[in-house]
Amino acid sequence: MTVRVGVIGAGWIGQEHIRRLTDVVTGARVTAVTDIDAERAAQAAAGTGARVHADGAALIAADDVDAVLVTSWGPTHAEHVLNAIAAGKPVFCEKPLATAAEDCLRIVEAETAHGRRLVQVGFMRRYDQGYRQMKEVLDSGRIGEPLMVHCAHRNPTVPESYTSDMAALDTAVHEIDVLRWLLDDEIVSVQVVTPRSTSKRFAHLKDPQIMLFETAKGIRVDLEVFVNCQYGYDIQCEAVGDTGLVRLPDPSAVGVRTAGQHSTQVLTDWVGRFADAFDTEFREWIANLAAGNEPTGPTAWDGYAATVITSSTVEALESGHVVATDLKPRPVFYGGAA
């Protein structure tokens, strides 16, 4: 069965996912596109055979849309996801699930009332080979119980529109999701400390930031977010356990020795770093839907947790205090205790 996908939001990542669903993933076809910029929607649909719809509601209602992909701006996500659930259609939502925790909970309640999983959130790192290998090692017990995790998320530069809170909301959100998954644990508190700021930034921005998380099991995580590091896009993660450690591999790159030096390339953006992860994420999403199964990727509950924890991180940055994340208990529908 071919899964017919309607895409809401034909901007940067929407176009990237339309290309992916058209050229990379088998078993899927983009049949509908919408964007508040109608010209952009028409350009994105050109060559795919997709119809352009006036808005998200019309696209979700269309007979030739089996599943919905939401790639519009974050504050609009909740409305589209709720409409898709009301129509009983599976919906893949790029991060964030919603920008407010209350909206995430409305989605959780709507999906629970529907009685079957429809929502998957676009946390693609869970599909990266390196993180998957780390998870296998952690789950196997080979390094004992994890005690500490050291992470870094570095981007070469960010535009002037990037504000200090985006270090949590837009950037660290990926570590927050992948750590919850890797450790099978919940983040219970966060503190943010700000070292001397780099001179290579717009004046309004606090960069770098060091985020300190504590989990329910008492694991301590330090995450350096440094979005003007200049030298490349660099993602690091190392978990230390009772009897060993496991480290995320760097992307493979040949070593070059010449003129008395040894060098390897460092990637410069997240698009190349996680291209394979995005492909796998969509292959698995489509394969599940084509087989009539529920999605198996990050849940609406994971989306809720990420929004609560990123909001707490912003509060910690602004207050200078340790902030408790105060997540609600996980419902049985999402694997919580009965």
Ligand code: NAD
């Ligand atoms: P973008 O600004 O390039 O594109 C967003 C598009 O959505 C624009 O064309 C805009 O006109 C359209 N739009 C906004 N509201 C709409 C609505 N209600 N209905 C229809 N169209 C609407 O932004 P982007 O970089 O493509 O990011 C989009 C989303 O994807 C964001 O939520 C972002 O956080 C997420 N994202 C995720 C990753 C990742 O690594 N997983 C990477 C980049 C972006």
Ligand code: ISE
């Ligand atoms: C961006 O918003 C993303 O979502 C990327 O995946 C992330 O790695 C990047 O640093 C963010 O700015």
